[in-house]
Amino acid sequence: MNFTVDGRQVFAYTAAHAIDPAKATVVFVHGAGLDHSWWGLQSRYFGYHGRNVLAVDLPGHGRSAGPPLATVGELADWVFRLLEAAGLAKASVIGHSMGSLVALECAARQPARVERIALIGTAYPMKVGEAFLDAAKRNDHAAYDMETIWGHAPQVPLGSNPNPGMWMYGDMLARLARLAPGVLYNDLKACNDYAGGEVAAGKVQCPALFLLGRRDQMTPPRGGLAFAQLVQGAKVIQLAPSGHSLMAESPDAVLDALIEFLRA
Amino acid sequence: MSGPKYPGFDTLALHAGQSPDPATGSRAVPVYQTTSYVFRDSAHAASLFNMERAGHVYSRISNPTVAVLEERVAALEGGVGAIATASGQAALHLAVATLMDAGSHIVASNSLYGGSHNLLGYTLKRFGIDTTFVAPGTPENFAQAIRPNTRLLFAETLGNPGLEVLDVPAVAQVAHAAGLPLLVDATFTTPYLMKPFEHGADLLYHSATKFLGGHGIAIGGVLVDSGRFDWEKSGKFPQLTAPYSGFHNMDFEEESGTRAFLLRARREGLRDFGACMAPMTAFQILQGIETLHLRMPRHVENTRKVVQFLAANPAVAKVVYPELPDHPNHALAKMLLPRGCGAVFTFDIKGGREAGQRFIEALRVFSHLANVGDAKSLVIHPASTTHYRMSDEDLAKAGVGAGTVRLSVGLEDAADLIEDLGRALAVSQRTAAQK
Numbered sequence: 001m002n003f004t005v006d007g008r009q010v011f012a013y014t015a016a017h018a019i020d021p022a023k024a025t026v027v028f029v030h031g032a033g034l035d036h037s038w039w040g041l042q043s044r045y046f047g048y049h050g051r052n053v054l055a056v057d058l059p060g061h062g063r064s065a066g067p068p069l070a071t072v073g074e075l076a077d078w079v080f081r082l083l084e085a086a087g088l089a090k091a092s093v094i095g096h097s098m099g100s101l102v103a104l105e106c107a108a109r110q111p112a113r114v115e116r117i118a119l120i121g122t123a124y125p126m127k128v129g130e131a132f133l134d135a136a137k138r139n140d141h142a143a144y145d146m147e148t149i150w151g152h153a154p155q156v157p158l159g160s161n162p163n164p165g166m167w168m169y170g171d172m173l174a175r176l177a178r179l180a181p182g183v184l185y186n187d188l189k190a191c192n193d194y195a196g197g198e199v200a201a202g203k204v205q206c207p208a209l210f211l212l213g214r215r216d217q218m219t220p221p222r223g224g225l226a227f228a229q230l231v232q233g234a235k236v237i238q239l240a241p242s243g244h245s246l247m248a249e250s251p252d253a254v255l256d257a258l259i260e261f262l263r264a
Numbered sequence: 265m266s267g268p269k270y271p272g273f274d275t276l277a278l279h280a281g282q283s284p285d286p287a288t289g290s291r292a293v294p295v296y297q298t299t300s301y302v303f304r305d306s307a308h309a310a311s312l313f314n315m316e317r318a319g320h321v322y323s324r325i326s327n328p329t330v331a332v333l334e335e336r337v338a339a340l341e342g343g344v345g346a347i348a349t350a351s352g353q354a355a356l357h358l359a360v361a362t363l364m365d366a367g368s369h370i371v372a373s374n375s376l377y378g379g380s381h382n383l384l385g386y387t388l389k390r391f392g393i394d395t396t397f398v399a400p401g402t403p404e405n406f407a408q409a410i411r412p413n414t415r416l417l418f419a420e421t422l423g424n425p426g427l428e429v430l431d432v433p434a435v436a437q438v439a440h441a442a443g444l445p446l447l448v449d450a451t452f453t454t455p456y457l458m459k460p461f462e463h464g465a466d467l468l469y470h471s472a473t474k475f476l477g478g479h480g481i482a483i484g485g486v487l488v489d490s491g492r493f494d495w496e497k498s499g500k501f502p503q504l505t506a507p508y509s510g511f512h513n514m515d516f517e518e519e520s521g522t523r524a525f526l527l528r529a530r531r532e533g534l535r536d537f538g539a540c541m542a543p544m545t546a547f548q549i550l551q552g553i554e555t556l557h558l559r560m561p562r563h564v565e566n567t568r569k570v571v572q573f574l575a576a577n578p579a580v581a582k583v584v585y586p587e588l589p590d591h592p593n594h595a596l597a598k599m600l601l602p603r604g605c606g607a608v609f610t611f612d613i614k615g616g617r618e619a620g621q622r623f624i625e626a627l628r629v630f631s632h633l634a635n636v637g638d639a640k641s642l643v644i645h646p647a648s649t650t651h652y653r654m655s656d657e658d659l660a661k662a663g664v665g666a667g668t669v670r671l672s673v674g675l676e677d678a679a680d681l682i683e684d685l686g687r688a689l690a691v692s693q694r695t696a697a698q699k
Binding site for chain 2: 170
């Protein structure tokens with residue numbers, strides 16, 4: 001569904017359902033260089049089980065007009081403006097990687113409007129290696145390769161995809177190939193520069209879930225575990241076989257964890 | 265690339281798509297010989313049907329053994345995924361049926377496998393899908409044949425049987441300039457010799473019956489999507505970018521982005537047309553793929569020796585193989601096929617049709633049959649078999665003469681192959697002279 005935010009057309013997947021302000025809402029925020037379809041199975045489930053779903057394409061990603069926003073804080077503020085454009089007062093915010101930082105900032109900035117947050121494949125600080133950043137800045141394909149390889153568990157290229165017939169590496173590379181130049185760098189820099197984690201974590205008032213992949217090479221679980229300790233009462237679930245792309249690598253386990261968390 | 269590395273081709277050929285079986289520890293790919301899969305409960309069943317969870321429901325749509333083959337071929341080709349089909353022809357039909365309706369139009373190379381020519385030129389026409397055939401050697405030919413209702417450009421990476429090397433980058437450029445995808449039949453080249461997606465093709469398929477299997481025991485096809493074509497931006501494919509009442513009003517592109525084509529092909533094409541691959545077939549083709557990287561160099565090595573022998577034989581009028589300097593696509597072949605031009609080629613015997621027939625009947629190691637890409641060497645006379653439905657005019661356009669013989673060079677001792685060919689050529693000429 002298209003919305004107008006800041007005078008620009010933006011897109012959020014709603015699982016083919018109209019927005020109903022009487023329903024609870026779940027906002028899904030993707031990670032660096034990705035789009036709404038990264039949440040395909042999970043967002044579809046909640047859309048067909050009684051909730052409003054807004055699986056966003058952040059500005060400059062997927063079907064949303066650019067330019068991309070440069071900081072995690074700007075992205076969090078944008079999420080609230082999207083909610084307003086959709087006629088919604090509050091939501092639970094589920095974010096992956098860069099999107100997890102956005103979810104945290106949403107909870108910190110406007111606690112009254114955020115019911116729950118789930119941070120998937122996360123760490124704080126979310127530092128990005130110099131070589132990765134530099135390659136992304138040059139729009140060098142090596143950055144896509146790093147995002148792809150480090151973005152999955154080591155066994156993924158030799159293992160089997162839970163989604164029959166699909167090749168996870170190829171899927172991510174195809175998504176990245178559609179990005180406008182500079183977008184991946186923008187996102188990685190936003191992650192790298194984000195410095196407000198401790199303060200934001202201290203302001204979180206809603207229930208929080210940290211969903212971590214034990215074989216995450218992009219945001220190793222030790223970083224996620226340390227991050228979770230900053231958020232009072234946060235629940236942590238580690239998925240043994242998963243790397244950074246938990247929604248693709250362990251789609252059912254992620255969905256089950258979210259169902260349980262949002263039901264509680 | 266500084267940093268992490270992708271697994272090599274040889275490793276992917278052996279491992280991609282399969283972890284040791286979690287239930288039994290089986291290292292080999294288990295054959296899941298089952299039609300259907302038990303749901304955990306009613307909610308699980310509903311979620312699978314509504315695509316809220318990944319998994320298998322019914323083996324016409326997906327099967328764990330078949331999925332290993334699909335993922336492995338997608339990995340070798342660098343695609344987002346693949347769908348295995350009952351045959352290569354089923355893969356071509358699935359691609360066309362997913363992308364177009366009655367009233368659509370295809371621009372295709374005129375140098376195609378006879379079965380593909382039949383499907384496009386005759387059968388699909390009955391369902392309102394027209395095809396214009398063009399000589400593939402000049403990319404501009406494709407451009408000139410594009411109409412407002414064109415939805416696909418299609419060609420073989422190596423034309424059958426003329427061995428025209430498709431200028432994939434140039435034809436892809438023509439397609440993309442018109443907002444259209446390029447589909448290639450990559451059967452003759454396999455991902456070992458060429459990766460068409462790296463050159464701009466959007467979709468490809470294999471007759472897995474041929475080199476992927478390599479053993480000549482199983483019929484199958486695999487359709488692979490690069491995930492790179494932007495259906496939404498093209499604006500020509502409501503099949504993928506508008507709600508479809510035939511499947512939960514799903515907008516496939518909105519739902520899955522890079523996976524839109526395969527999603528509709530699987531959820532509609534396999535569901536409704538039903539040309540799926542059997543799990544045992546997938547297992548058999550996987551056994552072949554595990555040695556693809558070992559077999560293809562030997563195929564090419566033997567072919568080069570046979571080509572060299574034939575080119576120097578006085579009974580041979582012409583050898584058509586892109587590695588020969590007189591082939592019109594020699595330079596292109598060096599660029600796109602640096603590992604070799606495959607193991608299928610044609611040559612013309614002096615003495616025409618009768619000499620050709622006697623040659624074939626005198627062979628002892630080569631088997632006379634309608635297939636290519638087997639580990640065993642094969643021979644056929646296209647004008648009377650694979651291309652027999654084509655008119656003389658179409659045959660000539662496809663580079664096939666009355667005396668043209670097609671060889672598929674196998675993995676035998678090259679000296680034995682050369683001895684067999686030399687003796688049969690001598691027989692063919694002696695008989696012709698006696699007449």
